[in-house]
Amino acid sequence: MAKRQLFGIGNPLLDIIAVLNDEKFIDKHGLKKNAATVLEGGEAEKKYEKLLDELVSNFGVKYIVGGAVNNALRTFQWVLGENNEGVATSMGCIGDDIYGKRLQQEIIKNGVNPCYMIDKETPTGTCIILVSNNNLNHTSCAIIGAAQRFRKRHLEQNFDLVKEARLFYTSAFFLGSDSESVFCIAKHALESEKKIFCLNLAAEYIMSKAKFCKPLLELIPYCDFVFGNEFEAAAFAKMKNWKVNEMSEVVVKMANEIEAKKKERWIIITQRHLPILVAKNGSNKVQAFPVKEIKNEQIKDTNGAGDAFVGGFLGQFIQNKTLAICVKCGIFAATESIQQQGMTLPPKCLFSE
Structure with missing residues (x-):
């Protein structure tokens, strides 16, 4: 498969995981x-740096690529397999540090191609995840x-990557970092007609904060696909003051009651x-796809399941598979991820249609 077909822009983080006795x-x-x-804030961040240094010095830690968009991109590459490295590109901002x-x-x-802006004054975003009480507690x-320091100039300097891609993905989280860059990409996808722009609703709180609400509502008309979970969708309905009783009603309203600049919008x-x-x-019409049942004792960590x-x-959509196969593979990837510690996946993707 050709390189750089999926372009993702988001908040890159490094997850640092320790299992505590x-x-x-x-x-x-x-x-x-x-x-x-x-x-957030100077004193809190100084406290965090001290905590992080002590953790890394005294405990065995595991490093995993984090951030909602990165989680999706590396799952995408996992689906495609090791012979298709570099089909996905990740853009965002990191610090000039270890x-x-x-x-x-x-x-x-x-397998993801990174194209990160380097901020020399701010540390890389990190997330400490402490697993304790025999895997029952996850403190992060x-x-x-x-x-949060991404600037549009980095996108402009590397815009050939955008021109080369035919599929774009971002998270509503990133609207708080640089919404201008997101709209630049969304408008490019619209003008290119055949290119696909995808958005994840990210979190419930997004729908209750002014700095996210306005750009989110302005961005959805550009979207071909909008992903989210039932809590985020319910929060979206509340934000819009929709009087609904069932989640199926919310999904239909999200698809139909917001302007669409594209011919199709899927929720x-x-x-x-x-x-x-x-x-x-x-x-x-609402299509419903059942998920695979899994025993509680098999579940280790549900963080990032939506990203997976x-x-x-x-990973299937880029191969022009049907909606049913795309959803089936999404369910498969999420099911695999929640059986791992941290947002990780088995060495190989064994998905079958």
Whole structure:
């Protein structure tokens, strides 16, 4: 397959995972157990740096490429296999430090072509994930760092990568970093007619913050595919003041009641163990795709499952497979990912149509 066909832009992070025998380290640093925290501000970030240094110095840690878009891109490459490296390109911003270098090394190992802006003043975004209590507790703490410092000039300097791609993917998270660049790509996809632009709703809170809501609503008309989960879709419906009782109604409204600049817009909503719901503009029909049942004891980590679904879906879509096969592969990838520690996948993709 040709290189650089999928172009993703997002907030690159490096996940740093440690499995702890007890929770003394968590208590020492005053972290909220089994919760996710994002630190902002000078003092908080200094505290985080101290915590990170102590963790890396005293515990065995595992490094995994993180960030919602990167999770999807490396799953996409996993689906395509090791003989198709570099079909996906990842753009974002990292720091000029050891963690930025490690992130680039790891994403290349995952088959993704990195094209990162380097910010010399801000540390690479990292996320500490502490696994404790026999794998029952997952305590995380992150700084977004340089990921928020992306500037459009880097996109403009590397715009040949955009011209070369035929499929684009971003997350609503990135609208808080550089929405101008996102719209530049979306408009390019629209003008090119045959190019596909995809968006992930990212998180419930996106729909309640002004800095995200306005660009999100302006971006959806450019989208060919919008991905999300049932909580994000419900938050979107609340933001729009839609009076709905069923998730199927939300999916239909998302497909039909927002302007579409493209001929087709597909809304694809995951619901954990419940069927995937899919709707297309111009129709009130909702397709439901059942997911594979999996025992609770097989589930190790659900973080990034939605990203894995998107990567699996796009891995088949780029090969011109049917909607049903794309969804089936998305379900397969998500199911595989939740049986691993951290957002990782088995060595080979054994998906079969």
